[in-house]
Amino acid sequence: MMNALKICVFTVLVAAFYSYVSQMVPQKVTYPPEETELGADMTTEELVVAGEEIASGKGTCLTCHTVSGDTGGRFPDLANIGLVAADRKEGFSDVEYLAESLYDPNEYIVEGFLPGMTPISDPPIDLNDQEILAVIAYLQSLGGVATVTLDTELRWQSEENSAAAAASQASAAAGPSAENLSGEELFAMYACGTCHSVTEPTPLLGPSLYNAGNDFSTAELYEAIMDPDAVVAEEFTAGLMSAQLNATGFYDKISSGQLKTLVDYLAMQKGGS
Ligand code: HEC
Numbered sequence: 001m002m003n004a005l006k007i008c009v010f011t012v013l014v015a016a017f018y019s020y021v022s023q024m025v026p027q028k029v030t031y032p033p034e035e036t037e038l039g040a041d042m043t044t045e046e047l048v049v050a051g052e053e054i055a056s057g058k059g060t061c062l063t064c065h066t067v068s069g070d071t072g073g074r075f076p077d078l079a080n081i082g083l084v085a086a087d088r089k090e091g092f093s094d095v096e097y098l099a100e101s102l103y104d105p106n107e108y109i110v111e112g113f114l115p116g117m118t119p120i121s122d123p124p125i126d127l128n129d130q131e132i133l134a135v136i137a138y139l140q141s142l143g144g145v146a147t148v149t150l151d152t153e154l155r156w157q158s159e160e161n162s163a164a165a166a167a168s169q170a171s172a173a174a175g176p177s178a179e180n181l182s183g184e185e186l187f188a189m190y191a192c193g194t195c196h197s198v199t200e201p202t203p204l205l206g207p208s209l210y211n212a213g214n215d216f217s218t219a220e221l222y223e224a225i226m227d228p229d230a231v232v233a234e235e236f237t238a239g240l241m242s243a244q245l246n247a248t249g250f251y252d253k254i255s256s257g258q259l260k261t262l263v264d265y266l267a268m269q270k271g272g273s
Pocket residue numbers: 009012013016055059060061062063064065075076077081088098101102105106108109110113114115116117118120135139
């Protein structure tokens with residue numbers, strides 16, 4: 001059920017991305033998303049810069065939102081969000097409203113818009129509490145003044161979330177973690193090779209990916225993995241790959257860093273030329 005929902009949301013996200021491209025609206029989303037480094041002693045101004053980077057990269061915010069002042073799009077324009085946030089919800093400060101709209105977007109639906117945003121703290125976007133603080137600083141700066149720091153406490157921050165972040169930092173310090181696996185290792189770990197060859201043009205249960213780097217853009221590879229049923233390769237069975245990846249918990253486990261590594265790995269496969 002959760003996975004069906006996720007796929008559904010990704011369909012919306014990817015569809016929104018392509019509809020933007022087709023309208024040639026200038027935007028600067030990077031696909032696949034990139035990681036932004038956050039340091040404990042960053043000033044609010046530095047957080048704003050980092051938050052902007054996260055919003056256009058790993059956070060994938062700009063696949064849906066514009067920051068142009070041009071209202072009337074399908075998603076709320078965020079150019080003045082730092083100004084209006086404090087007045088959106090009775091009893092909520094700007095920071096509280098912004099936090100809720102990221103951790104719990106469906107608690108409050110902006111007038112004139114439909115629900116359609118997933119909690120940013122959950123997979124697949126999966127920003128941690130620190131990254132969300134940076135994004136909040138950036139949002140505050142849009143038409144307003146940023147005040148948050150990495151020490152700002154919010155009631156949406158989960159112990160689980162910070163415990164997990166601490167654990168992953170500890171394991172990164174201890175040596176190679178899943179985060180440091182190569183694309184080839186990820187391909188093996190998630191059993192992509194059961195259905196796809198990267199060395200031979202011969203199809204297995206799925207099409208050969210030995211020439212994926214020539215056949216597809218990185219955005220197409222990203223979509224093919226996150227939403228396999230959006231475009232089904234000719235003569236192959238729809239639903240097979242998504243069923244398998246759902247069953248193995250791929251969409252819950254994959255981080256955006258790993259996804260980037262995996263897409264980069266496939267983009268390097270140029271066996272056909
Ligand atoms: C799949 C499309 C999508 C993505 C991705 C997305 N949003 Fe949204 N967002 C929406 C929709 C739809 C709404 C309006 C419905 C609602 O209020 O939940 C919204 C509402 C908001 C609001 C409230 C705006 C207002 O005027 O009060 C904020 C703030 C916001 N999003 C920030 C973000 C940020 C920051 C990110 C990235 C971390 C992000 N969104 C990613 C679709 C998206």
